Amino acid sequence: MKLTYTASQQAFRKEVRSWLARHVPKQPLKSFDTAEGFAEHRAWEAKLHSGRWSAVTWPESVGGRGCDLIEWLIFEEEYWRAGAPLRVNQNGVFLLAPTLMEFGTEAQKQHFLPRMASGEHIWAQGWSEPGAGSDMAAIRCAAERVDAPSGSYYLINGQKTWSTRAVWADWCFGLFRTEAGSTRHHGLSFVLVPLTLPGITIRPIRQLNGLTGFAEIFFDDVKVPAEHLLGEEGSGWNVAMATAGFERGLMLRSPARFQATAKALVELYRSRRASADRDPSIRDAVVSSWMQAEAYTLSTYNTASRLVQGGSIGPEASTNKIFWSELDLLMHETAMRILGQDGELMDEPPAAGEHGWLDGFLFAQAGPIYAGSNEIQRNIIAERMLGLPRA
Amino acid sequence: MDFDFSADAIALRDSIHRFLMVEAAPEMLREIWETASGRSAALRAKLADQGLTALSVPESHGGMGLGDLEWVLVQYELGYYAIPDSLSDTAYLAAHLLQHLPNGAAAKQDWLPRIASGQVRVAVGHPVNRLVADAELADLLLLWHADEIHALRRDQVQLAARTSIDASRRLFEVRWTASDATRICSAQAGAALWQAVHDRATVALAAQLLGLAQRMLDLGIDYAAQRKQFGKPIGSFQAVKHQLADVAVKIEFARPVLHRAAYALAEQQPLASIHASQAKLACGEAALLAARKSLQVHGAMGYTWEADLQMFMKRAWALDASWGDRSFHKARLAEHVLADGVRLGPGETFAIPEPAARATRAVRSATA
Numbered sequence: 027m028k029l030t031y032t033a034s035q036q037a038f039r040k041e042v043r044s045w046l047a048r049h050v051p052k053q054p055l056k057s058f059d060t061a062e063g064f065a066e067h068r069a070w071e072a073k074l075h076s077g078r079w080s081a082v083t084w085p086e087s088v089g090g091r092g093c094d095l096i097e098w099l100i101f102e103e104e105y106w107r108a109g110a111p112l113r114v115n116q117n118g119v120f121l122l123a124p125t126l127m128e129f130g131t132e133a134q135k136q137h138f139l140p141r142m143a144s145g146e147h148i149w150a151q152g153w154s155e156p157g158a159g160s161d162m163a164a165i166r167c168a169a170e171r172v173d174a175p176s177g178s179y180y181l182i183n184g185q186k187t188w189s190t191r192a193v194w195a196d197w198c199f200g201l202f203r204t205e206a207g208s209t210r211h212h213g214l215s216f217v218l219v220p221l222t223l224p225g226i227t228i229r230p231i232r233q234l235n236g237l238t239g240f241a242e243i244f245f246d247d248v249k250v251p252a253e254h255l256l257g258e259e260g261s262g263w264n265v266a267m268a269t270a271g272f273e274r275g276l277m278l279r280s281p282a283r284f285q286a287t288a289k290a291l292v293e294l295y296r297s298r299r300a301s302a303d304r305d306p307s308i309r310d311a312v313v314s315s316w317m318q319a320e321a322y323t324l325s326t327y328n329t330a331s332r333l334v335q336g337g338s339i340g341p342e343a344s345t346n347k348i349f350w351s352e353l354d355l356l357m358h359e360t361a362m363r364i365l366g367q368d369g370e371l372m373d374e375p376p377a378a379g380e381h382g383w384l385d386g387f388l389f390a391q392a393g394p395i396y397a398g399s400n401e402i403q404r405n406i407i408a409e410r411m412l413g414l415p416r417a
Numbered sequence: 418m419d420f421d422f423s424a425d426a427i428a429l430r431d432s433i434h435r436f437l438m439v440e441a442a443p444e445m446l447r448e449i450w451e452t453a454s455g456r457s458a459a460l461r462a463k464l465a466d467q468g469l470t471a472l473s474v475p476e477s478h479g480g481m482g483l484g485d486l487e488w489v490l491v492q493y494e495l496g497y498y499a500i501p502d503s504l505s506d507t508a509y510l511a512a513h514l515l516q517h518l519p520n521g522a523a524a525k526q527d528w529l530p531r532i533a534s535g536q537v538r539v540a541v542g543h544p545v546n547r548l549v550a551d552a553e554l555a556d557l558l559l560l561w562h563a564d565e566i567h568a569l570r571r572d573q574v575q576l577a578a579r580t581s582i583d584a585s586r587r588l589f590e591v592r593w594t595a596s597d598a599t600r601i602c603s604a605q606a607g608a609a610l611w612q613a614v615h616d617r618a619t620v621a622l623a624a625q626l627l628g629l630a631q632r633m634l635d636l637g638i639d640y641a642a643q644r645k646q647f648g649k650p651i652g653s654f655q656a657v658k659h660q661l662a663d664v665a666v667k668i669e670f671a672r673p674v675l676h677r678a679a680y681a682l683a684e685q686q687p688l689a690s691i692h693a694s695q696a697k698l699a700c701g702e703a704a705l706l707a708a709r710k711s712l713q714v715h716g717a718m719g720y721t722w723e724a725d726l727q728m729f730m731k732r733a734w735a736l737d738a739s740w741g742d743r744s745f746h747k748a749r750l751a752e753h754v755l756a757d758g759v760r761l762g763p764g765e766t767f768a769i770p771e772p773a774a775r776a777t778r779a780v781r782s783a784t785a
């Protein structure tokens with residue numbers, strides 16, 4: 027056991043810190059769930075890419091730095107420490123990219139990864155449908171393969187929903203039923219869809235905060251070139267499960283995000299201690315928040331160091347999602363208790379460098395639901411990690 | 418960054434696990450509970466045969482010279498099997514105190530080889546605990562007096578037995594008189610030694626609590642898989658599954674906190690006490706949740722003397738308050754986290770504070 031950074035890791039941290047200090051916008055960007063904010067965030071992705079910081083774990087040949095997971099954690103720590111903007115292309119860089127690298131053809135990797143890294147392609151997710159939420163194998167949206175003289179394509183008809191970033195994104199990845207009459211997880215394929223194609227209608231869905239962070243996507247005889255199939259036709263479930271694995275696992279929510287919130291919570295408490303201490307349970311919740319953010323960090327380093335040495339992620343990864351989503355709720359609920367009547371005000375946006383508690387509080391409500399609801403995660407833990415019988 | 422234990426430490430842990438699986442079945446614990454002393458000389462001899470009494474005694478005194486990282490794995494097993502013995506107090510805490518005595522050559526020579534060979538039991542009396550565990554069978558008692566360390570033989574103290582809900586714990590009020598003759602270490606040197614022992618006891622109990630949590634989870638899983646209602650194992654119902662899944666989450670996120678605390682002890686890091694408190698809180702929470710949820714899954718059986726769960730629950734409840742209860746450790750963490758100028762947040766998890774900054778904080782908190 028050795029819980030120290032190497033000299034090269036320390037040098038890497040310095041390099042990240044120095045670049046971010048020079049380039050992180052002084053004023054916070056507008057929300058990427060507005061047209062203007064989306065454009066600002068896309069420009070930030072391009073800026074990150076210009077310094078080769080947009081996808082540090084990718085190979086150098088496709089725009090990355092070939093960083094291992096420990097370096098990725100260091101990068102994330104510096105990124106959150108610097109108060110840099112949220113990543114509008116998280117769906118692409120952290121969720122789709124690892125799947126592309128595992129299942130994509132060489133041509134697909136060469137085409138998509140550099141454009142993803144530069145922010146030219148911003149990606150949306152296309153998993154859920156009106157009848158397929160937690161029960162993702164109930165997907166019905168059809169993609170029928172047509173072999174025409176001008177080239178093969180998939181003819182897509184149906185609907186996706188809760189599609190994150192879809193309002194302004196360029197592409198969408200998701201699961202479609204390519205075998206007519208198939209059921210459950212058979213006959214599904216993983217397809218990459220340009221959102222500019224004729225026949226696509228995107229209807230924004232307004233969220234709790236009034237903005238349109240996700241959308242419904244309607245497909246009406248949409249022709250997607252067959253080369254945009256990812257992995258084998260009919261094996262989409264396995265490809266998607268790999269994506270879900272990354273999502274549940276390490277890269278969706280780096281611990282630095284929660285450490286930054288925990289630190290902001292400690293500062294908020296200290297600045298309003300006289301009123302906060304009227305309820306002694308608030309101090310306890312602040313200390314617990316810090317402890318849990320530390321525990322999540324230690325656990326992630328533990329897993330990362332195991333993976334770097336050739337280990338693999340098992341079903342225990344499902345514990346991550348429950349842990350960070352409940353921690354995020356605890357921290358933001360505690361902040362709202364400290365803020366009291368100030369908490370509800372939307373017309374006092376946080377100054378530069380301040381945590382947006384109300385925005386964060388609203389977003390924390392979604393944590394236990396997206397990326398596989400916490401109930402689904404508990405089923406996975408009980409059945410695959412603890413070996414309890416299926417219903 | 419490397420969270421892995423050495424191959425030797427893992428091999429030691431595995432062999433102790435297999436050994437205790439055979440030698441420390443719940444039926445045997447029940448038999449020991451019924452004895453007057455609550456201790457088994459045969460079990461102690463077997464633990465010594467496994468080398469456990471020699472673990473951290475220096476090689477120069479007949480031991481193996483291992484340390485905190487090996488102990489944390491062993492302590493987890495002692496918790497998993499709810500071992501009713503003073504092994505940890507003798508071979509970990511007392512061995513640490515004795516071998517670090519500044520001028521204790523005679524005491525070291527007297528006691529360390531006999532600790533290593535398993536011949537003696539040593540009790541440790543620290544003011545954070547109201548009572549002294551295992552005083553009755555102790556050949557030697559190491560007792561705190563205004564930060565001094567005093568060494569007394571069993572016949573130099575008077576004992577009054579107290580009864581714990583955990584029949585594996587044998588607790589005593591100890592009456593004794595401090596004198597120049599009993600003092601083996603001054604207050605000046607003793608303060609740091611007592612702190613080091615307290616930190617080690619904290620991490621030891623954290624590890625035992627985590628082992629207990631895992632054992633109670635395992636008992637709950639076994640019961641839920643076997644017990645049928647409505648024609649199915651109750652473990653197939655989500656309402657039952659989710660309770661046990663919550664325990665698994667708590668255990669999963671307590672383990673790295675525990676291992677880091679042991680590492681901080683081994684490396685003598687300035688924040689070792691903070692990490693120890695954090696580990697005890699995290700592991701204690703896991704154990705208390707495991708007790709509650711496993712009992713619920715066991716239904717009425719969980720409330721009986723007959724079901725084995727009770728032995729592990731009672732140990733968890735008792736250990737959670739020992740060597741500093743929840744509020745003690747929470748207050749210590751709060752003082753650290755809420756202090757002026759403390760380094761928190763992304764990138765600071767493995768940072769080691771400057772000794773000077775720490776000293777300033779200590780002075781401030783002492784004068785506050």
